Amino acid sequence: MLGLGSTPGLERHIREYRNGRDLNATPRDVLLIDLYGLTAEQVRVRFPAVYQWVLDRVKPEREQNNRAIYRDNWWVFGEPRKDLRPALIDLPRFIATVETSKHRTFQFLDASVLPDNMLIAFGLSDALQLGVLSSQAHVHWSLAAGGRLGVGNDPRYNKTRCFEPFPAADTGLTPALADRIRSLAEQLDAHRKARQAAHDSVTLTGMYNVLGTLRRDEPLSAKDKLVHEQGLVSVLRTLHDEIDAAVLAAYGWSDLQAALADHRPAAAVARAAAVETLLERLVALNAQRAAEEAAGTVRWLRPEFQQRAPAAHADGNTEADTGATAPAQAEMEIDTEQPAPATPAIAPAASASASTAATRRPWPAGLPEQIKAVAEVLASTPGALTLADLEARFTARGRWRDRLPTLLDTLEALGRARRDGAGWRGS
Numbered sequence: 001m002l003g004l005g006s007t008p009g010l011e012r013h014i015r016e017y018r019n020g021r022d023l024n025a026t027p028r029d030v031l032l033i034d035l036y037g038l039t040a041e042q043v044r045v046r047f048p049a050v051y052q053w054v055l056d057r058v059k060p061e062r063e064q065n066n067r068a069i070y071r072d073n074w075w076v077f078g079e080p081r082k083d084l085r086p087a088l089i090d091l092p093r094f095i096a097t098v099e100t101s102k103h104r105t106f107q108f109l110d111a112s113v114l115p116d117n118m119l120i121a122f123g124l125s126d127a128l129q130l131g132v133l134s135s136q137a138h139v140h141w142s143l144a145a146g147g148r149l150g151v152g153n154d155p156r157y158n159k160t161r162c163f164e165p166f167p168a169a170d171t172g173l174t175p176a177l178a179d180r181i182r183s184l185a186e187q188l189d190a191h192r193k194a195r196q197a198a199h200d201s202v203t204l205t206g207m208y209n210v211l212g213t214l215r216r217d218e219p220l221s222a223k224d225k226l227v228h229e230q231g232l233v234s235v236l237r238t239l240h241d242e243i244d245a246a247v248l249a250a251y252g253w254s255d256l257q258a259a260l261a262d263h264r265p266a267a268a269v270a271r272a273a274a275v276e277t278l279l280e281r282l283v284a285l286n287a288q289r290a291a292e293e294a295a296g297t298v299r300w301l302r303p304e305f306q307q308r309a310p311a312a313h314a315d316g317n318t319e320a321d322t323g324a325t326a327p328a329q330a331e332m333e334i335d336t337e338q339p340a341p342a343t344p345a346i347a348p349a350a351s352a353s354a355s356t357a358a359t360r361r362p363w364p365a366g367l368p369e370q371i372k373a374v375a376e377v378l379a380s381t382p383g384a385l386t387l388a389d390l391e392a393r394f395t396a397r398g399r400w401r402d403r404l405p406t407l408l409d410t411l412e413a414l415g416r417a418r419r420d421g422a423g424w425r426g427s
Helices: 020-024 040-046 048-057 068-072 084-088 127-134 136-145 159-163 175-198 204-215 222-231 233-251 254-261 265-294 349-353 367-379 387-392 400-413
Strands: 014-018 030-033 093-098 107-110 119-122 147-149 154-156 417-420 423-426
Touching (some): 040 048, 127 175, 204 222, 233 254, 387 400, 400 417
Antiparallel strands (some): 014 030
């Protein structure tokens, strides 16, 4: 095709392309012409067949585009953002996840693959990082910090909320434990890809649907049994269980392992409490790491790259993110799942508590939901809210009010709230 296989160097410019469907369902084996870094004249001289292809098919449409960057660079795919490409230089592979997906999974993609704008890409090739990202510690964090999007209300992965503030697991990380996490992550990545390669009908979504059923100790349907057999889902379950245990040990939090590993409905209360404890510890660790970095101690994920390159987030042709080039420990942010309205220039504090009876909402049970609820109330209120105002916005029994000061202090530390006299405002 267009000289691929017979024209030297063309293999670097006709590349595999992957989107969310390719990862979660069945790969389409799409190829993409990627001429980033070449001038139109260079393309014409080196790859004349490719030049004619894009000249005839792309240029006429680009000439009608309102954006000058698309008209002027008509041979270049998309709009280059130029940051992921440097992060992938010398890497044989990188980690990717689908931005909005029912199941939060991470996998390796070959460095030759171009990620779609709905993939989040990380300039990391170490399987240790794949294991940590694939663990319950990170998945629960991302569910709490990220939002939800789409008709199915699927979780959305936002790298500035889910990845950058996530504190790395190194409290109890010994060389032996790091090697074990690497080994398990390599096995996880290879196992899933092997099952998909062996059976066209096996998808990541299908395997993780069955994994959820197994974990809840529910009976499998006939369709589930076929996926279980072809996908070897019990092996998948074992790998995830062992990764979860190893990563918790790396944090020094093995006391949470048993409760987090029990997904049966009968254990829901104990598991929810363990998740809340896990998130509280991660938030505290985030604050500790941020303080350490303010004092000059930084835990780089890729020091050989991060210490020589400026912080960068998005890639050459897509919305994908490197993650690796971001500040090593960003502030944790909690997604309120709705944009904060602009604060009027003049907003009397008295208006903040108006009509509270009409806006009262149930006090959430879990810590992530409580943080989100308080952040939402602050963000949607034009004036400052006192503790009494906030208490009036919720309804519940028990001593839930005792937690409000701590939640407000947490939101202030995370940059989501600020003090205003005797009250609080969203920020």
